[in-house]
Amino acid sequence: MPDAPDFFARVVDVVGRIPYGRVTTYGHVARAVGSAGSARTVGWVLHGAVASGLPCHRVVNRFGALSGARHFPTPTFMEDALRSEGVPFGEDGCVDLSACLWMPDEAEQGNEEQM
């Protein structure tokens, strides 16, 4: 629905489209929901969406760091989940965005709102 019932719903929709073994950044999600620059708001949504069955573990900051790992049921849940999906990690404990960065635009090419 292009009417965006809630900012929450939009973020959930975009994050829910992140393919397996891929990750994205708050900034990209923010832009995808039409609110470029409001990356922090995206984080706020994810905070409340962790228990919503949303793969929020696939959302990291622009450095690929698991900034929100501390908000998960367990501090290792995020990293463990990503590793389980085959997401490569760097020496700094950051995911290799160069290898698994996913952009919302990439999936919305010709598929925006509901047909």
Place this chain on the structure above:
DNA sequence: AACGTGACTGCCC
């Protein structure tokens, strides 16, 4: 209604 906070990002010093 206003202030403070937050899983961010970018620019300036």
Place this chain on the structure above:
DNA sequence: CGGGCAGCCACGT
């Protein structure tokens, strides 16, 4: 190269 400030959006008190 490291640290700080401001912009941004939504929610809680």
